[in-house]
Amino acid sequence: MFAPFDLAAGWVQEHLLLPLLYQLGWMRWEDLAFGWALFAVYGAFQVAITFAVCMPLEHWRPVERWPDAKAVTVDVLYTVISRVGILPLLTFVAFYQIQVALNGYLTDHGWVPPTLELLFPSLIGQQMLTFVLYVMILDLSEYWRHRLSHMFGWWYALHSLHHAQRQMTFWSDDRNHLLDEVIGFLWFTAVALLIGIPPMQFPLLVLLLRFLESLSHANVRLSFGWLGERLLISPRFHRAHHGVRGAGRGSRNYGGVLPWWDRLFRTADFSPDYVPTGDPSAPEALATGGYLMQQRAGIGRMARALGKPARPDAKRSA
Template identity: 40%
Template sequence: MEILSDLFSGTQQWLFETLVQPLLFHLGLGSILEDAYDGTMWLLLGVLQLAIMLAVFAPLQRWRPAEKVIDRAAVRLDILYTAIHSLGLFRLVLFFTTQPLADHLFGQLHVLGFSAYHVDEIWPGVTDRAWVSLIIYLLIFDFVDYAFHRAEHRYRWLWALHAVHHSQRQMTMWSDNRNHLLSDLLRDLVVVLVSHLIGVPPGQFVAVVVITRLVESLSHANLRVGFGRVGQYLLVGPRFHRHHHAIAPAPVADAPEANYNFGVLFPFWDVLFRTARFDGNYGPTGISDQLPERGARDYGRGFFVQQWLGIKRLIGRS
């Protein structure tokens, strides 16, 4: 692990000094060098994520697909969404939006005497061990994702945006990032605020993000694979999450679908709050009102159209 860490750090340093830093000086943006260095890290992590998806998840999808891919244009659009998130473009948006807001808020709170509650200090000698604290952070952020995801299916204004994600009829490993950008901004704002509240070390936060991204990509994969009678309770897999994306059996006008299986990493929260269903199959995915017999509602075929229709649904114009 130390060798891999050193290799990653060396690559980040080389990329930054060779390409990023000279470009910033040329553009007169030397004041953001520190943030740009972090941005280089997120870019490399995105490239690493894509490499793992292509090397591991893609062959698995070809080996045991849950369904035949017939709409390759929809899949290509999901690849675009993934590139926007994984190659730093969305991270750049966060740099100019949620991060400055969070820094200002917690800067003011710090002046008033507020300090973060470091959960890794709960039990000195135990919770401050790297692997123990990582598990704790994974559980905390997974609960945050569970709660936010459940809210997206409960409140119509959040569902208006989240419907972009569920409207994919051809779900693959690329579908995880198919979201409305405003929805992603809201979710990341919550995550940033929580990370400040519990004082997550930067290295642990990066590990949480990487693990979450990979598990989400796997759980969305077009893959007919289960984790077994015990494993299905330990990690969210393609079968568990595909059931969440299944078309609802009965139409309910403008209502969020699939009120179960909200977990991102662990089914634990679904089991605890009685929203878990392990009886799903590998049936068709999407939203019920997309079906011809239920109105054939249009959710858009292109990136900008999907984003615009999401806004129109949000304000009640679509």
């Protein structure tokens, strides 16, 4: 099942990365390079499959039609950077280094980092069940990271780059400020170290989860029905989060893949409306600027938020 992607990653490693590492005298990183090749190949496939499914859906039943979609172009760049290019490389290297340093420190002090399976030995050998549990834990942790990013003014100032998009499409999922990505990465790393996440053991399932996240941003009138809406997050459900009333503090529908946490913590909104998206309080540069302009605007907004005791836009949020 994995063969074509793994073979492609193997080809990249053997014919591109290894000769390059050899020439540069960096052969010590060859194992790491292979890990990145796997990430990049799966990321490229992820982008392709998301495009193949979501693009026809957006043409079939769009929520909104725009005279032009220039603002979407930068989201494509975000997606490529996030899923294929430099970001997987940096996060892979950084995660590896942090994991090694922390695990080494802890082990030296007599505490071998746990895994979920070691905490619950009956899970050993039950790889699929274990993976489902990991997904649930991670999704719960992402719910709280996301919710907190709306609660703290300085953090939302960064996250508002994600919310500023008024032409939200499936490309918008990865539209994030780099600093927000770094915080998210550190958050994920902390959880990963606590429970020992095995993401690359199940690449196609990870791919499916990322696909669902992209789909939830799509500009499409699509709901999963009464029951489906309560099992998986649909484009309609997530659109309520991106609605103009969902910007800033007091938003709703924070979940990434599972709507369960929103129900549990009373932030779910299952109303059937397809609302306009965007953050009215955000500087225009965050909505329609180029990549670098958006990054600069995000930092500027964060600096201003840090200089104020409370954000004015927080009051406007529902």
